[in-house]
Amino acid sequence: MRRAIVATEEATLAWIAGLANERLVDFPQTGPAGGLRFARTSPDDRLTFADYRPTVLPPGKTFAPANEVLFTFAHQADGSFRATPIIDRRPRVLAGVRPCDLAAIALMDHVNRDGDHPDPHYLARREATTIVAYRCSKPCSDRCFCAAVGSLDSDEGADILLTPVDDALLAEARTPTGEALMADLDGTPVDDPAPLVARHRAARPQPFGRQLPGSPDDLPAALERSWSSPLWETHTARCLSCGTCNLVCPTCYCFDTHDEVDLADPNEGHRCRDWDSCMLPEFAVVADGHDFRPTVASRQRHRVKRKFEYLQQKFDSRPFCVGCGRCGAQCTADIDIFDIASDVLKQHGGTP
Amino acid sequence: MSVATEAFVPRPARIIEARPFTSRERFYRLALDRPLGHHPGQFVMLNILGIGEAPISISCGPRTDNILEMVIREIGSLTQVIAKKVVGDVLGVRGPFGSGFDLDDFRGRDVLFVCGGLGLAPLRSLILPVLAERERYGRITIISGCRAPDAELYRDELRLWGAMEGVEVIRLVDSTDHQPWDGRVGLVTAPIADLEIDPGNLVAALCGPPVMYKFVVMALAARGVQSNQIFVDLERRMRCGLGRCGHCQINDVYCCTDGPVFRLSDLDRLPEALR
Known part of the structure; x- marks a missing residue:
C-alpha cells in the first residue's frame, strides 16, 4: 500500500532539511553569487520551493559527476599492478527534482543498466539515492518546452512525488524506500490522490511552456530526412563548438578518461572519468588524425539526432531531449535546440 | 541489482615477446592471467596505468591458451610508452570487446x-x-x-x-x-x-x-x-x-x-x- 498525505509546504521543507541528519541531501539552493544549483544541505538550512528556475547543471549529474575516480592503482615490485574500483554507495537524497530532470534520470538509468556492461559507478550512486520529485505548476523559464516533448508529467524513478495543490503539497510515496522516508513527514492521509493531482493539472497554464510546430513523434523521421539539409549550416554558423550544450544537458553522458599519478609516489595513481562533449572538434578524431565529424554542422546534427532520434530508437524510449531548455539558455552563441527541432519539423516533418 | 564493479579495471598481461616489426610498428605477445576467449575481429583496451588506455586490435586467431598477440603502431602518447616496454614488463588489458567476425x-x-x-x-x-x-x-x-x-x-x-x-x-x-x-x-x-x-x-x-x-x-x-x-x-x-x-x-x-x-x-x- 502506497502512502499519500497532504502536508504544508513549511513542514515538507523542514522534513527535507531534517533528512540531512542521516544522509547526504541535495536540494536547489541559491549560491553566494545568486545562482540556483543543487547543493548539499545541512539540517538547519532554510529551504524553499519558491523562485525555482532551471539550475545550470541538472541534478542527475550527481550520479556521474564531471570528474570521478574509476579505480586506483598501485604498481607492484614484480612489475604487475593492483587496481581497485572506487564505488560510492553513500546513502543520499536528491530532493526538489523537477519532472523534466526526473525523466532524464529515468533515461540515464536505462542507459547505464543497458547491455553486457552496466556502469557500476553510476548505478551504485543511483541505487543509494532516494529521489523526492516536485511537480511544476508553471514553466520554470521562457526556454522551457517540457510539455512539448512529453516530460511535464514524468514520474518514473521518483521515490516520493510532491505535487503543489492550492497552498499545500500532496506527497505520494511511490516506492517502499520513499514510504519509509516519508514516515517522518506529518500531514493528513489521503485515500485517493487522483482528484488532487487533477486539480494541480487544471491550475497549470495552457499551453505549458513553448510548443513545437508539430509532434515530437515526427522528429525521428524528419531528422532522417534532414541529413543533407542546409538548416544544419544555418543553425551552426555562429556555433563556437564550446560544448556547453553537452555539459548542461541532463541526458548527455559521453566521457573521456585520463590517468593521474601520485607525485609523491608515481607507482600509485588513479584513473579518472571526465565529461566529454561531441561538439568539441577532436571528439571523433582517430589516432592517425582522420576526423569522422569534421564540421560544426556535422557535430550539431549528431547532437540533435542523439536527442531526438538515435538514442530513443536504441533504447525504445521517449525523446532524450526532455525540454528543460538548459542548452539554449547556457549556449555561448544563443543556439537553441528548440529552434533547431522546430525548423526540422517545419522543413522535413509531415508525410514525405 | 548487483553489478560487477570491474567494468573499467584492466587485468595484468605480461609481455613475453616484443620486437620491431616494421619501420613504424612493433609486434607484441602477451601472457594473460586467463584465456582471452576472443573472436576474430575483436579488440582489447590496452593500458599502461598512469598513462592511459587505447583500443588495439587482436591479431592472433581464437586460442585456448592465455596468449594475446598485437601489432602496435607508435602514433600516440600511450603507444610511444608501450614501444619502450620489454619482455617481462606488464601491461593492462580490458576486453575482448566488439562483435567480431562470425x-x-x-x-x-x-x-x-x-x-x-x-x-x-x-x-x-x-x-x-x-x-x-x-x-x-x-x-x-x-x-x-x-x-x-x-x-x-x-x-x-x-x-x-x-x-x-x-x-x-x-x-x-x-x-x-x-x-x-x-x-x-x-x-x-x-x-x-x-x-x-x-x-x-x-x-x-x-x-x-x-x-x-x-x-x-x-x-x-x-x-x-x-x-x-x-x-x-x-x-x-x-x-x-x-x-x-x-x-x-x-x-x-x-x-x-x-x-x-x-x-x-x-x-x-x-x-x-x-x-
Whole structure:
C-alpha cells in the first residue's frame, strides 16, 4: 500500500532539511553569487520551493559527476599492478527534482543498466539515492518546452512525488524506500490522490511552456530526412563548438578518461572519468588524425539526432531531449535546440 | 541489482615477446592471467596505468591458451610508452570487446581479404582460423597493401600463406621508395578488376585506413559483389569499449559494441560509416 498525505509546504521543507541528519541531501539552493544549483544541505538550512528556475547543471549529474575516480592503482615490485574500483554507495537524497530532470534520470538509468556492461559507478550512486520529485505548476523559464516533448508529467524513478495543490503539497510515496522516508513527514492521509493531482493539472497554464510546430513523434523521421539539409549550416554558423550544450544537458553522458599519478609516489595513481562533449572538434578524431565529424554542422546534427532520434530508437524510449531548455539558455552563441527541432519539423516533418 | 564493479579495471598481461616489426610498428605477445576467449575481429583496451588506455586490435586467431598477440603502431602518447616496454614488463588489458567476425558467414564460400596497412593485423585474426580449416572454404585471396616495403606486416607469413594450395596472396606497396620489393606496386583496389572470382559465391573482409573502404567497395561492386557479401572492420576513437563513452558512435550505432565488424549492407543507412 502506497502512502499519500497532504502536508504544508513549511513542514515538507523542514522534513527535507531534517533528512540531512542521516544522509547526504541535495536540494536547489541559491549560491553566494545568486545562482540556483543543487547543493548539499545541512539540517538547519532554510529551504524553499519558491523562485525555482532551471539550475545550470541538472541534478542527475550527481550520479556521474564531471570528474570521478574509476579505480586506483598501485604498481607492484614484480612489475604487475593492483587496481581497485572506487564505488560510492553513500546513502543520499536528491530532493526538489523537477519532472523534466526526473525523466532524464529515468533515461540515464536505462542507459547505464543497458547491455553486457552496466556502469557500476553510476548505478551504485543511483541505487543509494532516494529521489523526492516536485511537480511544476508553471514553466520554470521562457526556454522551457517540457510539455512539448512529453516530460511535464514524468514520474518514473521518483521515490516520493510532491505535487503543489492550492497552498499545500500532496506527497505520494511511490516506492517502499520513499514510504519509509516519508514516515517522518506529518500531514493528513489521503485515500485517493487522483482528484488532487487533477486539480494541480487544471491550475497549470495552457499551453505549458513553448510548443513545437508539430509532434515530437515526427522528429525521428524528419531528422532522417534532414541529413543533407542546409538548416544544419544555418543553425551552426555562429556555433563556437564550446560544448556547453553537452555539459548542461541532463541526458548527455559521453566521457573521456585520463590517468593521474601520485607525485609523491608515481607507482600509485588513479584513473579518472571526465565529461566529454561531441561538439568539441577532436571528439571523433582517430589516432592517425582522420576526423569522422569534421564540421560544426556535422557535430550539431549528431547532437540533435542523439536527442531526438538515435538514442530513443536504441533504447525504445521517449525523446532524450526532455525540454528543460538548459542548452539554449547556457549556449555561448544563443543556439537553441528548440529552434533547431522546430525548423526540422517545419522543413522535413509531415508525410514525405 | 548487483553489478560487477570491474567494468573499467584492466587485468595484468605480461609481455613475453616484443620486437620491431616494421619501420613504424612493433609486434607484441602477451601472457594473460586467463584465456582471452576472443573472436576474430575483436579488440582489447590496452593500458599502461598512469598513462592511459587505447583500443588495439587482436591479431592472433581464437586460442585456448592465455596468449594475446598485437601489432602496435607508435602514433600516440600511450603507444610511444608501450614501444619502450620489454619482455617481462606488464601491461593492462580490458576486453575482448566488439562483435567480431562470425566464421559461419565465410564457410563454404570463396573468401577475399583486402588489407590496407595496419589492417592486416586485425584481419590476421580471421585469416588464421580460415587457413587452419582450409578445406571448409573455397578459393582464398589475400590482397595486402602498404605504404612501402619497410611497412609490410607479416611478410614471412604472407609468403607462407601464398604457397598454400588454393590460396592466392597479392602483396602491394604504394611505392617501393627505393627499397628492394618482390611484390606489385599499386593500390589494393588495382588487382580486384582482374581477380578470378565468382561474385555470387564470394565473401570479402576489408580492413584498412578510412579512405580505403569506399574505393574497395566500388571495385568490388564493379565485379558484381553485393554489399551483403562484404564485411568491414572499422576504426573509431574509443574510450570505453562498453558502448557508452560516445566517441565511436556512427550515426545510431556504437562501433565498439555493434562493431567494429559490420556487414556492409547494414551500413547502407549509416552515412557516417564510410566517410
